[in-house]
Amino acid sequence: MVVVRVAVIGGGPTGLVTGMGLARRGHAVVAVDRDPGPPDDGSPWARRGVMQFHHAHAFRPQVGAVLRAEAPAAWDAWMAQGAEPVEMPLGDGRTVPGGVRSRRETFERAVRAAALEQPGLEVRLGHVDGVTTRAGRAQGVRVDGSDLEADLVIDASGRSGRVNRHLRAPGIGGECGIAYVDRVYRLRPGVDTPPMTNAIAWQGNYVGYLVIVFLHERGIFSALIIRSTGDRELVALRHTRAFEAAAAAIPGLRAWTDPDVSAAVTDVLPGGPLLNVYRGQRGPSGALALPGLVFVGDSVCTTTPNFGRGLTTSLTQVSELLRLVDVHGSDVEAIGGELDTWDEAGMRPWVEDHITMDHALARRWAGDDIDLSARLPSDVIMMAAAQDPSIGAAVGPYLSMQALPSSLGAVEDRARAVYRTGWRPQPDPGPTRDALADVVAAAVPA
Ligand SMILES: Cc1cc2nc3c(=O)[nH]c(=O)nc-3n(C[C@H](O)[C@H](O)[C@H](O)COP(=O)(O)OP(=O)(O)OC[C@H]3O[C@@H](n4cnc5c(N)ncnc54)[C@H](O)[C@@H]3O)c2cc1C
Known part of the structure; x- marks a missing residue:
């Protein structure tokens, strides 16, 4: 050798x-x-x-x-x-x-x-x-x-x-157009783990923003509130009072961050670009x-x-x-x-996948409908599986990164057909982005 x-x-x-x-x-x-x-x-x-x-x-x-x-x-x-x-x-x-x-x-x-x-x-x-x-x-x-x-x-x-x-x-x-703040908590001893979307995380999709909880070791978890980079009012989420008020106002996140359930172990951490x-x-x-x-x-x-x-x-x-x-x-x-x-x-296909998804997500957060004349972003194809379970067979391998994003092309037309019926994914119960901005403004007056 x-x-x-x-x-x-x-x-x-x-x-x-x-x-x-x-x-x-x-x-x-x-x-x-x-x-x-x-x-x-x-x-x-x-x-x-x-x-x-x-x-x-x-x-x-x-x-x-x-x-x-x-x-x-x-x-x-x-x-x-x-x-x-x-x-x-x-x-x-x-x-x-x-x-x-x-x-x-x-x-x-x-x-x-x-x-x-x-x-x-x-x-x-x-x-x-x-x-x-x-x-x-x-x-x-x-x-x-x-x-x-x-x-x-x-x-x-x-x-x-x-x-x-x-x-x-x-x-x-380049920059993806999405920004977030997060905070690390620890579940209190004896408390059951709140509901999760998969083995690692819980995710809530709201009108104009997104929330994710990543569960780490020994009951430690991170709570993230994800917004559009251009959403200046939600920048104030970096203040502890604003983050806590937002966490209390979003039911799915409150299930994790309620003081009876967990205690914060860090300050709010503003994310970089x-x-x-x-x-x-x-x-x-x-x-x-x-x-x-x-x-x-x-x-x-x-x-x-x-x-x-x-x-x-x-x-x-x-x-x-x-x-x-x-x-x-x-x-x-x-x-x-x-x-x-x-x-x-x-590697390149994963970056292209995110560029397409993130641009489209920013447009939807700004109020646009799904653009059915363009290539459908992967997350939009995946969401259609809620209506047409045959799409689900392609979602698993893509989500677990066993198959490249192009694998979703096989079910894209089925997803488009779902959206052509007028069906749209429903947000999780919780404040819209505008209502969340009011919560933030009340917690941290300008
Ligand atoms: C906000 C955020 C969240 C993320 N979350 C996840 C996640 O949930 N899951 C996931 O899988 N990935 C995640 N990632 C991606 C993950 O963090 C990266 O893929 C990972 O850090 C890549 O490791 P790396 O060693 O290539 O680079 P880095 O971790 O950036 O390490 C680079 C190293 O190079 C050193 N260095 C640079 N220049 C020099 C120099 N001139 N001389 C000497 N040393 C130098 C630095 O000090 C550093 O130690 C996330 C990324 C970001 C930005």
Whole structure:
């Protein structure tokens, strides 16, 4: 076997799972991150530069599957820290993995702890200033002014990574038009878990906004209120009094946040900008951005978090990269080219799916009807299954990300027929967006 010297830019989940997978194969890996990791004294991990670290995360079964296959020590550490794998009933007595209940911090602490113990992987503190090149190929990275040589450089610097952006074609997408605030609570001892929509979450759809509760480990949960970015009146939800008044006014959310049921464990957390962006492995000319440099995780693909897809697209891509290194060894051009083909087929469609859904959702929140003359967004197709159960057979594989968004094309005409009857999905019982804005304004007078 050829031992490949690998430099990984970024020690987030993507960088460290990639690093562990490569080191377990015998390659020599250094993962560089500017974040020093959690403080030894048990005080909170600030995790600057990764704004989503403190926000709600749902973990799909694919995340656990990749960890068990490529970084089993990280899976073991995650379970030891209290993460709860859940099974979903199939209706015939059998069950399938339904995901893992956990906070992002619990997950990332476990991944990092396992990475620090992985022989062959060094997790180094530092800022990567750039990639060094020789004869038009990557030959390493520059870390705080010093060179680190490598045969393969992996950019896992996340959605905000800037270091190699100038090398790449612009990609597709941008801000998604949706914003949210969330707050973390803990169920009181002995209280039954309130109703859930699936194994991981409860969701309520209202006129002009959306509410999601993600259940984490040990009764900890996050409550999110999701609005249009342009909805300036609901920005005030970031104030504790406004959030609490809104939570009390929305019956499905009150079932979780009633003081008899749970207690808040954080302040209200305003979310940063949410993106639907895809950038592949290529530069503006269409050639690889730089032979010997590949991009993974959020540096390639980031999607609106309300479907909780980011870690699944990221870690599924990590599996593919590891397979390509197994096949091609140090043939870095073959690795980059084939990874780009995989990204186009396996990541880009999820970003396009979210762009279509989010634009259409923003229009519906603004009062527009469903546009039956255009391609129907995936969420609109799924909702039609309430009227035509034959649509449901296509929904499961799409929702669980076992089938690409294009798979819903097979039932799109049936969904269109449902809407042509005049039927529309009914909102859950609760205030409309205008009524919610009044609740917010009363709680936080201008
Ligand atoms: C608000 C929000 C909620 C989300 N919710 C979910 C969810 O419910 N489920 C889900 O599956 N996904 C979710 N995601 C997506 C998920 O968080 C990402 O897919 C995941 O963080 C990607 O990991 P990563 O390692 O690729 O990037 P990151 O986690 O961003 O890590 C990148 C790392 O690179 C480091 N870095 C960057 N530049 C440099 C440099 N120059 N030098 C050194 N280090 C550098 C950073 O410090 C960081 O540690 C959410 C995303 C957002 C924004």
